[in-house]
Amino acid sequence: MKISEVFRNTFIGHLFIFLDINIIGVDILPDALGWFIIGGAFVEAEKVTNPQMAKRLAIMIGVLSLPFTLLSVQQMIQTSIYVELLHTTMLVVSVVFYYFFFSVCLDIAKLYKQESNVRQMKYIFLPMQIINLLSLAILIHLPLVYRVVGVAFTLVGLIVFIMFIVFLWQMKNRTSGPIFDEEI
């Protein structure tokens, strides 16, 4: 059983999502591919839990983010309201995804007695995603506030993301051994 691959692939998928390396205007680490990698990561988790919802949502976000593969989100949003709607939908679905993702993580973590780590990360990462989404609704009407809060958001977001990435890597290492119950 290679449960640790769930976290390894999720880790790799998130690198695709958060890193934007553009060469001749094309992102060589497309977000869509990142989401598909994350979707595929749950195959291993099926042995110990039911990750279907998280898997479907990851693939759904991957499909939704396909239009953003060639153009940056900023460029696309300026072209049409439908693109903006698509981007917002993607963000909403990703919040739901992370809810189910942490459920899957918790199920796996129980086998390795790692629940507290997952819960801790969940209560940092998920609210951050929700606040980030809510800020889209509020800060658009308060540009002056956004200039100040936006910088703080970016900084906090970056810190939380690094914590999340570290968390995924740690979980990969912690789940690479035999299941706790089996060991007993």
Add this chain to the structure above:
Amino acid sequence: MSKKFKVILAIVIVALIASRWYWEAQQLEQPIIVESRVDLDKRRIDVSYIVNSQDQTTLQMVEIGNESFYPNNSFATFMWDDTSAYSNVQEYTYYAIRHEEILLDERQHAYLLENKHLLDKGIVIFNHYSPITITPTILNETLLRTDYFKDSLKVDGHTNFRFLLNTTTELTIENIEVIHPTATYQVFYMDEVAKYPFIMEEGATLEIHFEQSYAFSTYGFLDVIVRGTRNGQKFEERFSPNFHGIAPEKAIRAYVKEALQ
């Protein structure tokens, strides 16, 4: 999904939809011309207009009679994150105000002087919208028919304020105070204060420039108190400059609302 998460998600989605709906409701279908002026003495045409914030629309030309007039600085009209770089753009939450100036060459100037009857109608052509018909104010002819203290506040860029005080009677102005209402008590005197008492002749326009900080131009509105003597009688007039060119956010939104009704 837990009930708590569902509730939070529902609130966020409703907020996103409401926010987007409100934003859309504020958007203009086409620019609103705030002011268009033809100044034959200074050989220029000025056009100020409101567009949606971050809209990259620019004024392409103004047509008066058979003549087309092109802006001198139309390339420098948009930069969403640092509008202070250009004096002819001011971005607010929902709207942006642009100023375009067209300097008349010898031939154009001669054409307008010869065809003053055409000056009451012009057409402004934008790159993204339908042409808009304007009735330019002909500056050197309007002075005599303006009311006493027909006031005008212009903000050029973020730091320059310009007042136009027109009068139909002879006045002696002792001083002019500019009050920023959001400050506890702050009075701004113009550089020209040394010139007062100032005799303002019938039909004259007093144009005053002064500079203030970025915050001053962005927040709040201005009150102006003019003190002086008229027909031997002391007077003190207080007014809030009307929106003739540009004003802070609140005034712009009020103007837009009025214009759309």
